[in-house]
Amino acid sequence: MGIIAFLILGLICGAIAKFLLPGNDPGGLIVTLVIGVAGALLGGFLAGVLFNTSPIDEFWDLSSWLTAIIGSVLVLLVWRAVAGRTRR
Structure with missing residues (x-):
């Protein structure tokens, strides 16, 4: 890609x-x-470790999108946890 x-x-x-x-x-x-980019990297890394696959190969591949979305949700949750601590 x-x-x-x-x-x-x-x-x-x-x-x-x-x-x-x-x-x-x-x-x-x-x-x-x-x-989104950090999530795509994280999702691709986790998919490679857990399922021994490389999902971030093709732009229109469903596995690329799913791993990127799941990774982005994880990164957003971490972002909120870190940003939430600094605002208090």
Whole structure:
């Protein structure tokens, strides 16, 4: 997958993660992109470790999207836990 496609995948999956977990999140487009890209990397790593596969190969592959969305949700949960502690 090319870098531009990976960034688009990250942006869309970060937005989906924010949609699935509504709340008052800091940041805008850039933070959503970072959450999505980090989630795609984390999801791909976890899928490789747990299932011995490489899901981040093709842009239109369903496993790429699912692992990126699941990873983005995990990253968003960690983001909220860390950001929530600093706001108090």
